[in-house]
Amino acid sequence: MELIGPVVGFIKCIGAPTCNYLDNYRKLEEKMNDLRTRLNDLNVRKQDIESKNESEILHGKMVKKEVEKWLENVAKMNAEINNIEQKLSVVSCFSRARFGKLVQKKIELVKELHQNGCFPDGVAVDRPPAKGVALLTSDLEGETDVKSHIWKLLMDEDDEVGMIGVCGMGGIGKTTIMKHINNQLLKEERFDKVIWVTVSKEMNVFKVQEDIANCLHHNLPKDELERATTLNHILEGTSYVLILDDVWEQFSLSNIGIPDPKSNKGRKLVLTSRSIEVCGSTGCKVVQVQPLSKEESMNLFVNHVELDHSVVKNPELKEILNSIVERCGGLPLAIVTIAGSMKGVYDIREWRNARNELCQQVKSVKQWDKKVFECLMFSYNRLRDAEIQHCFLYCSLYPEDYSIKRMELIEKWIDEGFINGNTRQAMYDRGHSILNKLENNCLLERVLYFGIEISVKMHDVIRDMALSMECGPRFYVKAGLRLKELPDEHEWTTGNFDKVSLMHNTILEIPSHISPKCHNLSTLLLQQWHHGFGPALLSGFTTIPGTFFEHMNGLKVLDLSYTNISNLPDSISNLGNLYSLVLRGCHKLRYMPSLAELKALKKLDLYQTAINEIPPQMEMLEKLTYLGLKSGGLKELPTGTLPMFSRLQYLATMLQLKGEEVGKLSKLEFLSCLFHDMQEFRKYNSTVGTKWPENYICAVGSSLPTHASLFGMDDMFERPEKENSVYFVNCDLTNADFAMLPIDLDCFYIEKCDGLECLNDDYSFFHEAKSCFIWECQGIECVIDLSSWPCNPFKNIEKLVLGELCNLLELVRVGPTVKSPCPVVFSSLKEVFLWECSRMKKLFTVEMLQGLENLEELSIRDCIQMEKIVDNSGTRRHSNITSVVLPKLRELSLDSLPRLKTICGNGVMIPTDFLRRLSITGCPELERMPLLFPRLENGQPSTPPFLERIYVQPREWWESIEWDDPNAMHVHLSTFISYDSYY
Known part of the structure; x- marks a missing residue:
């Protein structure tokens, strides 16, 4: 027991x-x-x-x-x-x-x-509240008096005028004047918000409400009555100037939700319109913009045609210029457009010919907006190139006031056959050349985002002219009007139209009985409204009747992108003249009919669809030059399919491809694809040799990169023209042969390659790269071992991202074999991101400092052992001399570094001449701030000139911090500090 x-x-x-x-x-x-x-x-x-x-x-x-x-x-x-x-x-x-x-x-x-x-x-x-958006402007000529008058009405302390109507002919400069006033208001303290909304010809109350709410960072309910009430409540709580640009028809303030500006001294409403009746009907104080005087017109013309003023003194040329300018009727748009078309012309005979052409075409421009078309037609005819004219007219198929991406537009021109060439790069170059010509001739406007030109826009008057031309192709355009129903069949099928554009609407249904008789239709643009964020925000028709394409035998371009269709009708198979079929972003598309009869098809875009297998008989598309293919249910192409497309120039896919098959596509210029393992990658290398495509993105490994989206790289695979990149994920790189890789690599990305110990000279193809990403490689202890590198390694790297490297100890290892002085490392480095490297104690060494003079952004987070950012403990401080490091630093972010004691010490400081943002959170051991503030002429410290935001936590820690700069307490930083929101 x-x-x-x-x-x-x-x-x-x-x-x-x-x-x-x-x-x-x-x-x-x-x-x-x-x-x-x-x-x-x-x-x-x-x-x-x-x-x-x-x-x-x-x-x-x-x-x-x-x-x-x-x-x-x-x-x-x-x-x-x-x-x-x-x-x-x-x-x-x-x-x-x-x-x-x-x-x-x-x-x-x-x-x-x-x-x-x-x-x-x-x-x-x-986000930090913004007062408004600064707008791109051109110089004012002659409108300064009107601008001063409007400004006086806005800033009147008695607030007698709450609503101002700026009216005048199309192209007379109303929008330009108001853009200048918008930017000037941003510098004033009187109003909390400056709200700019472009209304356009077809006024859409929903869109106007949405645009106003977006400017105020608010959401509105879907119900129409609730929307107006909510918007009214939001606007009631602030002082603002609301600018409604390009209003064409009378409207009710209450229907939109705009409070009556007369009832409150802190609110102003300005609208611009071609109609004085529209301005008067809303109770506005009317300000009319008059045509330019003769002198103002001549100055504007001479400045835009870029003629030397001394040349204009030639009596005969002066007489010709006077005649041309007079026919512009003082309209800035007409003057600038005609001047743009004559830019660079010095031959007096060509000027005489231009005057004769203009005199025959333009009788007068004095009373009606439509008269300006005659001036604009002169500039259109001056293009003297049918190809460029076709490209220009195509822009009118887009919605009014729509910013068109340059590459998207060039792709459309190629689809239409306006641009031809032996290579896609040559066609892209030709497309950019045409765009530049249209911009230089002032027929298109440049649109800048963060200083980069990626879009163009067509002025609404110029668009009206393009759509009204009797001599051009016949267009039917109902684009961007938020239509929920397809226009009546009779309306767009009896006009013998060449091109029909119903793009960027929210058409909910295509009736089952419809069978449009459009035998001459060559282009049908049915892509629907989307925000570019994926399926959750898509809306629109889900099916297309089988009869819909029966009478469209001449169709060459069909765009159905970003619709909710789940299948294509079999009648698509009968479109034997089709050049381009675009189904990008049709996230529900599963079924495709046979493509065997689409013998003429050159472009097939199935990117971001839901197909589970490739379309039947897709291999018959022998003329295909462009293929976009991505679907969650499709992992690879059947063996033998890819070589059938021997003319492919552009291949963007997320499918795993056979290296040898891709390598045999000799005409390929743009490539993005996946290779399952290093063996397939080697096969591709050995097949292409040194003749890689001009632009490429290749991922090698059994899985996709998981961290690329953190740095805006998740859409890279659909745009191989952006930068040349290679991703290695879960690969064995120890015995990899990279000798055949091209030298034009821009970015390399390594993830979960545990055998990697450091980047030594075997990775010499990285020498020219500008970006380096290394994630979750357990074997890596240092990024560079100088004992195995030549001088100045990584001389071109501008961006270095290191994440979740659990055994990383140092960026650069200086062994005993390295000769003194130490080679310069990372001499071009601008951005460093170091995240979750748990064993790292020190980031930059003294040896590295000489190569970090270009560093602009530094972000370190979740490095639990980090003690110093700049380790200069081995240097001596010379008397009271202050040394500076990182002289161009713009952004510094330190987050969750519990053992961080110093950023840099021993008399070393970081100047703030270029500092924009500072974020420090979760660094309890940090006691001193080594920031050196700029000095005024009297020697006193001043606020950094570019500083936008300081985010720190906790408040108590920040208030106890000590400053290495003895005069730091005299610098007023309180307006930039935030304790309770992310920056």
Whole structure:
């Protein structure tokens, strides 16, 4: 009996583990199914969160860092479970129990992740409030008196005038004047907000409400009555100037939700219109913009035609110029457009000819807006190139006041056959040349984003002229009007139209009985309105009747992108003249009919669709030069398919391709694709040799990069022309042969390549790269070992991103074999991101400082052992001389560094001459701030000239911080500091 107790205890001790072992062994498949179900639920929540993020960003907010971190963790979990799936098929009997235990652990982690993804307080926070948006302007000529008058009415302290109507002919300069006033108001303190809304010809109350709310960073309900009430309440609570540009018809302020400006001295409404009646009907104080005087007109013309004023003194030329300018009737748009078409002309005979042409065409421009068309037609005819004229007219198919991306427009011109060439690069170059000519001739306007020109816009008067031309192609355009119904069939099928544009609407249905008789129609643009954020925000028709394309035998270009269609009708197969079929962003598209009869097809875009197999008989498309192909249900092309497209110039896909097959596409100029492993990548290398495409993005490995989206790289694969990149994910790089890689590599990305110890000279192809990303490589202890590099390694790297490198100890290792002085490293470096490198204690050494003079952005977070940013402990401080480092630093972000004691010490400081943003959170051990402030002429410190934001936490820590600059306390920083929101 004495043994019973210990025996029972022993059985209990081993019983539970044994049961767990058997349970894990027997129920492995059941547990995997449970894991898959829970992962699917998690990814559904992830999609919802991402949709919320996109919506919040659209409305001017910023995603919380905790949400970003959660999404990163979900991405990691997907990758880990994908790895489990791959191992499942080869798991042995002896490993089943251990594998089952791993699966059970992942189930618990997925459950926890799912629970953590609730975010009851929302996914985003407000951005720092902006007063308004500065607008790109051109110089004023002659409108200064009108501008002064409008400004006086706005700034009148008695606020007698609450509504101002600026009216005048199209092209007379109303919008230009108001853009200058908008920018000037941003510098004034009288109004809290300056709101600019472009209304355009077809006034859409919903769009106007949405634009106003977006400027104020607010969301509006969907119900029409609620929207007006909500907007009214928002506007009631602030002082503002609301500018409604290009109003064509009378409207009710209350229907939109705009409070009566007369009832409050802090509100002003300005509208511009071609109609004095519209301005008067809304109770505005009318300000008319008059045509320019003769002198003002001549000055504007001479400045834009870029003639030397001394040349104009030639009596005959002066007489000709006077005659040309007189026929412009003092309209700035006409003057600038005609001047643009004559830019660079010095031959007096050509000027005489231009005057004769203009006199025959333009009788007068004095009373009506339509008269300006005659001046604009002169500039159109001066193009004297049918190809360029066709390209210009095509722009009118886009919505009014729409910014058209340059590359998108050039692609459309190629689809239409306006631009031809042996290579795609030559056609792109020709397209940019045409765009430059149209811009220089003032027929298109440049649109800048952050100083970069990526879009163009057509002035509404010029667009009206293009659409009214009797001699040009026949267009039917109802673009960007938020239509919910297809226009009446009779309206757009009886006009014998060449091109029909119904793009950027929200057409909900294509009636089942419709069969438009459009035998001469060559282009049909049905792409619907979208924000570019994926399926959650798409709307529009879901089906296309089988009869819809029956009478469109001449159709050459068909764009159905960003619609909700799930299948294409079989009648598509009969469009034997079709050149371009664009289905990009049709996230629900699953079924495609046979493409065998589309013998003329050159472009097929199936990027971001849901097809599970390639379209039937797609291999018959022998003329294909452009192929975009991405679908979650499609992993690879059937062997032997790709070589059938021997004319391919542009291939953008997320499918895993055979290296040898891709290598045989000799005409390929733009490539993005995946190779499953290094073996396929080597096959591609050996096939192409040194003749890589002009632009390429290749991912090598069994999985996709999981962190690229953090740096705006998630859409890279659909734009291989952006920069040349190679991604290595979960690859063995130890014995890789990179000798055949091209020298024009811009970016390389390495993730989960655990055998990588450092980047030595075997990776010499990285010498010319500008960006380097290394993530989750457990074997790496240093990025560069100087003992195995020539002088000045990584001389071109501008961006360095290092994340989750658990064994990284130092950026640069200086061994005993390195000769003194130490080689300059990272001499072009501008951005450094160091995240979750848990063993790193010091970032920059003294040896590295000489190469960091160009560093502009430094972000370090979650490095729990980090003690110093700049380690200059081995240097001596010379008396009271202050040394400076990182002289061009613009942004400094330090987050969750619990052991950080110093940023830099020993008399070394960071100047703030270029500092824009400073963020320091979770650094409790940091006691001193080594920032050196700029000095005024009297020697006193001043606020950094470019400073925008300081975000610090906690407040108590910041208030206790000591400054290395003895005069720091005299600098007023309080207006830039935030303690309670992300920056």
